[in-house]
Amino acid sequence: MPFKLSTAPYLHQANSVAEMMRQVLYALIPGIAMYVWFFGWGIVIHILLTSMTALSCEATLLWLRDRPLRPFLTDNSALVTAWLLGSALPPFAPWWLSVLGTAFALIFAKHLYGGLGYNPFNPAIVGYAMLLISFPSEMMKWPHLASLSGHYPSIVESMSIIFTGQPLGGITLDALSSATPLNTMKTQLNKFHTVTEIKQNPIFSYYGAKGWEWIGSTFFLGGVWLIYKRVITWHIPVAVVGSLFLIASLFFTIDSDRYPSPFFHLFGGGSVMIGAFFIATDPVSAATSNTGKLIYGIGIGILIYIIRTWGGYPDGVAFSVLLMNIAAPLIDYYTQPRVFGH
């Protein structure tokens, strides 16, 4: 009786791509729940929209590219893109923003480059950046924190705003919206107010910004769980958060009236934590060697600070990641580890 022939190794650890992506999704859930707690159900509606768009785009593109549907549709990577993008959009953004951003991410940033594993940029961030550049006013319109405005938008109300642009009960959309703390900080600093003055606004808190610090911390915890589960390594998040913290501390020490505290940079929005743990760590578009990851992460941290402080955007996480995505192959080339015995 002939036996089956194959090549070593005959053992494999069962942690598939689909499994890794699923763990990323799990790790996002607490942060998303925090969003719901502070801003209502808008984010969930958007995540549903982005997920449906992502899966349909993925299926269509796979079909057009004559690729097998099943393994790629079930690898959860499209869902990760969808959830990340969905979590980054303002909860009251119009529905087409979600659909457009996700479709752009999946079609242009992912499949036109060759699909899973071949994209030089993180698709979610490409989609987000496209929306930010094309539709700045829609992208900047965030609702008031429910705890501050005393108004917690219900599912029906959120749906009404997202799909028709009309809030219920005669309230105007403008009345519900406000600038994000990061945005407020930037505009007020440009008007030569000091940080101390600006922080009198109730949207800020001692550490960062009300509500946002909780959202940021929850994403941080999700990220730590990913490191614990070995889905990601510590290098990139620590480098991003660490470098941003250090450079912010430096300028804060020099002039604390013109430069907000490092804690404000980390917890003034949810973006740094979600960026450091979930977006910058996207293996496909990041640097790979451990030293490379540190350099890549430090680059992101510094760029975030530069864009926020001297650039035109209040946040800067998305552009920092994109810029470092460009640099990743070069970083990889120059950070090859020393081979054993060389």
Add this chain to the structure above:
Amino acid sequence: MTRLWQFRGGIKLDGNKSLSSEQPIAKANLPQFLILPLLQHIGVPAEPVVKVGDKVLKGQIIAHCQANDCYLKMSVPLHASSSGTVVAIEPHSVPHPSGLTALCIVIETDGRDEWIECSPIIDYTTLSPMTLRQQVAMAGIVGLGGAGFPSHLKLKSAGIDTLIINGAECEPYITCDDRLMREYPDDIVMGAQIFRHILGGTQHCVIAVEDNKPAAYSALLQAAQGRVTVVKVPTLYPTGGEKQLIHVLTGKEIGKAQLPADFGMVVHNIETTRAVYRAVKEGRPLISRVVTVTGNGIEQPQNLEVLLGTPIQVIIDQCGRKSDIKQLIMGGPMMGFTLPHDQLPVIKTTNCLIASSTQAIESPKPTMPCIRCGACAQVCPVNLLPQQLYWYTKAKDFKTAKNYHLFDCIECGCCAYVCPSYLPLVDYYRYAKAEIRANEQERQKANLARNRHEFRTFRLDRDKAEKLARHQAAAAASQPDKQVIIEAALERVKAKKVPNHSEEKPIQEESVH
């Protein structure tokens, strides 16, 4: 030597060792036919010194290593593993990844298992290292850990100050060294002492045991009595790799192009050490080895002392063959290879046989694209970037792959083990290595052809030039005559004119003179 180092990477594997580690080593049944390949190790095959029909005794040399000076050559003699009659010397399939056939001596056993007269050495310390090394070579001893490097060649290096006995049996399932260390610790310690004597009395002698074999460790510790050091090393695959083990013990990194001997070190396997002990103390050549027979296709996984040449089928039957065996692996599951059938003999490098039933074989999972997660780079014990090597190999950019140190890859399989996309990474590297080697051979051949062609052109040109030179020389040699010829011709012309103007001739002649 109490400080330990840790190499980068490596993986913790589920050992599956308890399947076979708890019963004492049993003897395998004597088969009716013994099939002994002439080549069971790295190097050149031995040459038969018996004919079909010859009666042989157990331990008798049936094939000599070439030129009879094998202690210098990469070869060892082959011994009959039981008494009987040589019935054939013919090609037979042998355990090899490619399913090769090779020349084998087939012995029909007579059941008496009668030994040839052995000459044990009572006090080896009175013998010179040279004599003992020859004894090791003539006993047919090769590295029994799986690689099969002739042991005597590792015993001639001068300037060795550290002898390491490798008891870090790191591949899952394999327990033959573990059992030997538990049951024959004295033999192993004594074997190590013999090694030391041959090597000119090394300063350090370390037996390294992975910490998942506490019984083996304590047995050795007891037997060592301070004569040799017994060290517990952490269980981490691939600690049993020679260069990895050296790094764990000494912190020294031995590169691809270097040998442990360059660093004053030599490493021998546990069973090799015992074989040397037997060769010296009992005068017995290597005619058997311990084989771990395990896997879920086996009723009673265990370790058997098997006569070399025993068909694998016989020992699988002895350990209880389950009817649904689908795959048979020789060696460990990380670096071993599959056998096409079980009509193959046990050879000197057969340390383990894993028979897997249907349920055990994972249906090959569909591979996904590489997502550059870098898990492979995290576990690579040689610190390579496996995903980069994969990309370059896939793109057939072998030159870049080589620049990324492809040839430093030890094919341990850690990268493929952790790959979430189930990419058969090691296969890609084997393929790339083979392609590069083939290309180099091709290039050498082309170079040879070009050189030959260039030489031919050169030779033809040279011959032509020489010929021309010869002609020119000849012409040059005849040059002074030319004037004479011309003058003669003129003379003749003038002479011809004479009959027409005969009256002028005397005048002309006068004018000439």
